[in-house]
Amino acid sequence: QVELVESGGGLVQAGGSLRLRCAASGRTASSVTMAWFRQVTGKDREFVVGMIWNGAYTRYGDFEKGRFTISRDNGGMYLQMNSLKPEDTAVYYCAAAAHTYSAVVPDTSSSYAYWGQGTQVSVSA
Numbered sequence: 001q002v003e004l005v006e007s008g009g010g011l012v013q014a015g016g017s018l019r020l021r022c023a024a025s026g027r028t029a030s031s032v033t034m035a036w037f038r039q040v041t042g043k044d045r046e047f048v049v050g051m052i053w054n055g056a057y058t059r060y061g062d063f064e065k066g067r068f069t070i071s072r073d074n075g076g077m078y079l080q081m082n083s084l085k086p087e088d089t090a091v092y093y094c095a096a097a098a099h100t101y102s103a104v105v106p107d108t109s110s111s112y113a114y115w116g117q118g119t120q121v122s123v124s125a
Helices: none
Strands: 003-007 010-013 018-025 032-039 046-051 058-060 068-073 076-081 090-100 119-124
Touching: 003 090, 018 032, 018 090, 018 119, 032 076, 046 068, 046 076, 046 090, 076 090
Parallel strands: 010 119
Antiparallel strands: 003 018, 018 076, 032 046, 032 090, 046 058, 068 076, 090 119
16 A cells, blocks of 8 residues: 655746655555656646656656656655646646556556545646
8 A cells, every 4th residue: 555645736937846746655655666647627637757666767758858857765756847837737646556666657547556636736827
């Protein structure tokens, strides 16, 4: 079992930055692939970026990669977001897979067993 709690969302002007944190707890929290997804109301959840348990592999979603950076430590995971755009406005979710010591970062939400409650990111023009 893994418990996830996101924080760090808020309202920011276009061009600004935010750093999201996902606090992870549980016996296998440091041994599983973790990822960030985002969702706009009425649309499917979109894969943003994920990292395997030891940080050796990172996979980015199909959008401008250079603005977002993922990192993780034993306490959880972070998402540094720079040069934010209004189209980045969404609820951002932290997710963790069920299988330990995997070298894969899935980009589908159904591949992740554990989810946080989400944190709202709003970017004004």
